[in-house]
Amino acid sequence: xxxxxxxxxxxxxxxxxxxxxxxxxxxxxxxxxxxxxxxxxxxxxxxxxxxxxxxxxxxxxxxxxxxxxxxxxxxxxxxxxxxxxxxxxxxxxxxxxxxxxxxxxxxxxxx
Amino acid sequence: xxxxxxxxxxxxxxxxxxxxxxxxxxxxxxxxxxxxxxxxxxxxxxxxxxxxxxxxxxxxxxxxxxxxxxxxxxxxxxxxxxxxxxxxxxxxxxxxxxxxxxxxxxxxxxxxxxxxx
Numbered sequence: 001x002x003x004x005x006x007x008x009x010x011x012x013x014x015x016x017x018x019x020x021x022x023x024x025x026x027x028x029x030x031x032x033x034x035x036x037x038x039x040x041x042x043x044x045x046x047x048x049x050x051x052x053x054x055x056x057x058x059x060x061x062x063x064x065x066x067x068x069x070x071x072x073x074x075x076x077x078x079x080x081x082x083x084x085x086x087x088x089x090x091x092x093x094x095x096x097x098x099x100x101x102x103x104x105x106x107x108x109x110x111x
Numbered sequence: 112x113x114x115x116x117x118x119x120x121x122x123x124x125x126x127x128x129x130x131x132x133x134x135x136x137x138x139x140x141x142x143x144x145x146x147x148x149x150x151x152x153x154x155x156x157x158x159x160x161x162x163x164x165x166x167x168x169x170x171x172x173x174x175x176x177x178x179x180x181x182x183x184x185x186x187x188x189x190x191x192x193x194x195x196x197x198x199x200x201x202x203x204x205x206x207x208x209x210x211x212x213x214x215x216x217x218x219x220x221x222x223x224x225x226x227x228x
Contacts, residue, residue: 002155036216038156045205045218046156057215089156097169099146099209100158 003028003101004090011109017078020106022090023071028101030071034093037066037075040105041086049088050075077108085110113137113217115206120222127196127226133189133206133219141184144209147191149202150221157202160191161209174200196226 005023012018022029022037029035035053038046048057050066053073063078073092077084090103119131131147146161160170160180168180179192189206203221210216 045220048216048218051210051216091156098158098171099161099169100148102156102158105155 002104003094004092004103006088006090006103006106008104009107009109011111012077012080013111014080014082016080017076018080018108019077020075020088020090020108022073022075022092022103024073024092024101025071028092028094029068029073031095032093033068035066035068035073036091037064037073038089038091039084039086040089046089080110082110084108113208113215115208115217115219117204117206117219117222120204120224122225122227123196124228125197125226128192128194129196129224131191131193131204131206131222131224133191135187135189135206135208138208138214139184140182140187140189143214144211145180145182145189146207146209147180147189147204148207148218149200149204149224151199151202154202159204162189193224196224198226200224200226 037050039049040046049064053068054066065076087105089105094101114136116134147159149157162168162180177195181190205221206219208217
């Protein structure tokens with residue numbers, strides 16, 4: 001069982017927006033502004049899409065945005081495209097001893 | 112160009128040992144927080160271990176006492192010594208340079224470990 005809770009799957013049509021939630025506790029998501037999101041296509045390594053709750057690495061489209069409220073973080077993908085179909089993993093810092101905790105991953109299907 | 116290349120994975124019987132290596136280029140391993148993250152087949156990501164630039168280390172409870180993270184500064188390489196392997200250690204193991212200040216996060220492509228009889 002993963003430390004962070006994500007929906008197992010979400011879906012949307014091209015051009016629509018989808019939001020993926022990630023719920024933790026005050027010891028991880030709620031306690032630090034160090035939430036990150038990863039996109040993973042089958043057979044590939046994860047790719048960082050969002051870090052520090054809402055920051056985008058260079059090269060990540062601004063269709064991807066992140067936010068946080070209390071113990072829940074969210075990833076929103078607007079203007080869905082076929083290539084966005086992938087698994088998305090959330091991650092939070094959880095202190096020096098348990099450096100990272102992850103969610104179980106959410107499969108995004110573009111209809 | 113920053114690059115991380117893992118090696119050392121393979122098929123190992125439960126109870127056995129394996130050492131994973133992560134050869135780094137384009138930066139100095141000893142100056143960074145470095146770690147290992149794994150992913151069991153069809154599952155989510157799972158944090159394993161980290162080594163800080165001051166050489167302190169931390170481990171997930173599931174591997175504490177069995178796995179040891181270390182680095183060889185002369186080879187600019189990160190290691191993960193895995194002992195007493197169990198079936199549930201089967202996973203792709205990724206080497207990660209953790210983001211810290213101006214240092215960006217970076218992942219390797221992973222190496223597959225299968226612990227099975």
